[in-house]
Amino acid sequence: MKRLMLAFLMLPMAAAAAPGPSEGIKVTTDRTVDTGSLDSIVQDVVRLSGAKTNDEKAIAIHTWLHHAIFHNAYPVEKSPQSVGPLKAIRVYGWGLCGGQHTVLKALFETAGWKVRYRGWDGHTTIEVFYDDRWHYFDVFLKCYFWTKDRKTIAGQDDINADPSIVMDAEKEGRVPPTHYLCCGDDAKGIVDGCKTSKPLPISKHEDGWASVTGRDRGYNAQLMLPPGATLKLEWKGDAGQIAVNGQGRHTCGNKDFRSDMALGPVLEHYGPRNHS
Structure with missing residues (x-):
């Protein structure tokens, strides 16, 4: 890796005092996504993907989030805390x-x-507006669809007008190349869901859904360690050590290790398959 930055701030302390807490610890590299802010995520994802067009940028963001988030449940915290x-x-x-x-x-x-x-009936989706039209990306069902002329990503109104945008998409190579509907859903379910869809007004930044707020409230992404504390990051969580009562788990099968051209080594959460 060409760049490794470790930035931290030590609180002032008297010469004879014990070491104070470490605050604002941050480690970044030129091959990884800095998740310290929404801005840094978008900037790094676009940079690592090499995306130029808006379609390419939206696909890169969708694909990164596919790798970063899993199916389980709505995360809930007691007020005044939020997610x-x-x-x-x-x-x-x-x-x-x-x-x-x-x-x-x-x-x-x-x-x-x-x-x-x-x-939808039984599902919540979003559409994003760029290049003067709406586009449908689904990070939960794991799909997006190029239009039949392959000029852009289709919106749900496009799909309702021509269901073959979805029904013929896989055989025509107009779907995500590595994770299309990889959790057991099917094309007909997408078409049927779009038929029931009801678009809401353009969202405000603070608008969220269920327990997840549109923006973080009172959450600080900076790491703060008191004297003597250590931080251990592992793929498999320890029982009773997650943020809120419950069992940390993933519901889409076993994990698999693979190599991604843009992201490097990743733990693939919708296996079993290996592209390394």
């Missing part, structure tokens, strides 16, 4: 459809685009 997009990514790493799409909404809004929710 916003950064906490959902950095602390929980899981959610259900409306929560996951609130995180995706925040990333798309940070990229400078308007977003609206579209509610």
